[in-house]
Amino acid sequence: MKKNVLFWVGIKSEDPHLREKHGNFKYLDISKKCWEYWCNKNDVIFFPYEKSSEPDTSAHKATWTRWFDVFDQIEAADIDYDKIAVIDGSTIVHWDAPNFFELAQGQVTAFRSLENLRWITQSVDGYKEFFDNYEFDLKKYISCGFQIFDKSHKNFLQELKAFYYDNYNQIMDLQNNKVGKGTDQPVYNYLLQMKGVEVNTALPAPFMLTHLYRFDWFQHNWQLGIDKTPFFLKYGYIYFFSGFPNRGDRYNIMNQIWEAFKNNYK
Amino acid sequence: MKNIVFIPAVKGSDPKRNAEVAYDLSIKSWSHFCKKNDCELFIMEDLVHDYDEMKITWQRYYALDILEHNNVEYDQVLIVDGDTIVHPECPNFFNLTEHKYCGVHNYGSMDWVLRSMENYNHYVFKQESLFPYYEYINGGFQIFNKKHKSFLQEVTKFYWLNKDLLLHIQNNLWLGTDQTPINFLLRIHDIDLKILPYEFNMQDMHRFEVLGEDLLHTRHGWIYHFNGGVKPHPKAWMEHTYKNLY
Numbered sequence: 237m238k239k240n241v242l243f244w245v246g247i248k249s250e251d252p253h254l255r256e257k258h259g260n261f262k263y264l265d266i267s268k269k270c271w272e273y274w275c276n277k278n279d280v281i282f283f284p285y286e287k288s289s290e291p292d293t294s295a296h297k298a299t300w301t302r303w304f305d306v307f308d309q310i311e312a313a314d315i316d317y318d319k320i321a322v323i324d325g326s327t328i329v330h331w332d333a334p335n336f337f338e339l340a341q342g343q344v345t346a347f348r349s350l351e352n353l354r355w356i357t358q359s360v361d362g363y364k365e366f367f368d369n370y371e372f373d374l375k376k377y378i379s380c381g382f383q384i385f386d387k388s389h390k391n392f393l394q395e396l397k398a399f400y401y402d403n404y405n406q407i408m409d410l411q412n413n414k415v416g417k418g419t420d421q422p423v424y425n426y427l428l429q430m431k432g433v434e435v436n437t438a439l440p441a442p443f444m445l446t447h448l449y450r451f452d453w454f455q456h457n458w459q460l461g462i463d464k465t466p467f468f469l470k471y472g473y474i475y476f477f478s479g480f481p482n483r484g485d486r487y488n489i490m491n492q493i494w495e496a497f498k499n500n501y502k
Numbered sequence: 503m504k505n506i507v508f509i510p511a512v513k514g515s516d517p518k519r520n521a522e523v524a525y526d527l528s529i530k531s532w533s534h535f536c537k538k539n540d541c542e543l544f545i546m547e548d549l550v551h552d553y554d555e556m557k558i559t560w561q562r563y564y565a566l567d568i569l570e571h572n573n574v575e576y577d578q579v580l581i582v583d584g585d586t587i588v589h590p591e592c593p594n595f596f597n598l599t600e601h602k603y604c605g606v607h608n609y610g611s612m613d614w615v616l617r618s619m620e621n622y623n624h625y626v627f628k629q630e631s632l633f634p635y636y637e638y639i640n641g642g643f644q645i646f647n648k649k650h651k652s653f654l655q656e657v658t659k660f661y662w663l664n665k666d667l668l669l670h671i672q673n674n675l676w677l678g679t680d681q682t683p684i685n686f687l688l689r690i691h692d693i694d695l696k697i698l699p700y701e702f703n704m705q706d707m708h709r710f711e712v713l714g715e716d717l718l719h720t721r722h723g724w725i726y727h728f729n730g731g732v733k734p735h736p737k738a739w740m741e742h743t744y745k746n747l748y
Contacts, residue, residue, distance in 0.1 A: 353712035441636040452613035467616045
């Protein structure tokens with residue numbers, strides 16, 4: 237019987253620079269425990285993506301290779317899958333989060349990215365010439381942190397892979413030297429639009445809370461004084477720990493949350 | 503019957519606000535929109551009730567009564583804040599409504615939105631359940647039509663029945679005036695609500711890092727709402743935006 241699969245991106249790069257930048261990737265251990273619990277509870281196969289097909293994870297970051305490996309690795313494991321969610325390891329899922337697979341409707345399911353419109357524009361503009369001045373629709377820019385696919389999207393990811401390897405040097409130059417705004421996300425977005433891939437952005441917002449500081453999600457209702465639960469826990473399901481001034485903050489915050497609420501994941 | 507753009511712009515109701523908002527430029531930009539899309543612009547220049555009795559934000563729900571009193575025939579009506587500038591190429595959003603009550607989600611500080619929802623729920627709408635926060639709309643851009651007339655009458659009636667409590671919350675908790683109550687009332691009266699995307703009411707633009715000398719906001723949407731405490735004040739950004747677009 238077909239099952240839904242959660243492809244959890246949790247590769248710990250061996251690159252000393254990346255390890256230092258990401259605090260040895262300790263946050264991944266927390267994310268993994270939450271998602272294992274959630275998958276078990278919702279009868280979803282938890283598939284940890286911890287080994288890339290590319291041995292050099294500095295030259296080929298996991299944010300890229302996840303798209304190339306997702307179908308290959310799941311099929312190699314002989315899993316009879318229905319839908320596949322690809323989720324960043326920089327996330328925590330609420331213990332009672334509903335099963336979002338039930339809301340995916342066949343298109344690529346993703347979230348519109350609005351949190352930092354300047355960053356988004358710079359990333360799109362930076363790649364414009366590379367994409368022959370394609371008129372990108374900024375209103376359709378999505379985040380790559382959480383996508384849901386089915387088998388029909390395999391072709392798009394294969395095209396993305398071919399594009400990546402065919403243009404590797406130029407993409408790396410843009411990514412690392414000229415633009416410096418993210419890794420896969422700008423190219424992924426351009427190709428989605430250029431190839432006319434249908435995207436469903438109707439999944440309710442609580443399934444992707446990002447930039448928690450920026451939008452004051454860590455606050456609680458201090459005026460009523462009845463409940464000190466922070467708003468993100470009360471009203472959100474999936475928390476992306478991104479957009480912090482210091483990357484090191486990610487582990488500290490995720491760990492505090494884990495220590496406070498880990499009993500709910502048993 | 504035409505669609506109407508209705509802008510509350512009552513001079514003298516709030517002197518500080520009058521000095522810091524370029525109502526004239528907002529009106530000019532909306533005038534352009536109306537000509538282009540065969541709509542009619544209506545400026546609400548007079549208060550219905552004394553400002554201390556009822557803030558202008560509540561008085562805008564008299565829009566249909568005011569139009570009828572002035573013998574203006576209408577199909578759909580947009581009530582829009584005077585601290586907005588509309589892009590000259592803004593699509594005709596009246597065509598997107600399906601004749602439903604429409605608004606745009608209130609983007610920005612979720613602390614403010616959720617405290618407002620929870621506190622009004624606690625003090626005013628005690629019998630009601632909280633609704634999804636992501637369907638909470640901003641009050642500065644709302645579209646309705648004749649079939650919503652009785653609902654709008656219920657809104658103002660609700661205000662007068664609960665005036666003292668509403669004013670107390672408004673003046674002591676600082677969680678807005680009409681916006682959260684209208685969101686509750688839409689649910690209580692089972693109004694079919696359609697949420698339009700961010701580009702039709704771009705709020706709190708500093709937070710989204712889209713407001714800058716390069717007018718980046720004009721690339722990301724159509725209606726610029728200079729709220730959320732834009733510095734130094736909305737007027738500066740409204741002038742900059744208007745001069746560059748028109």
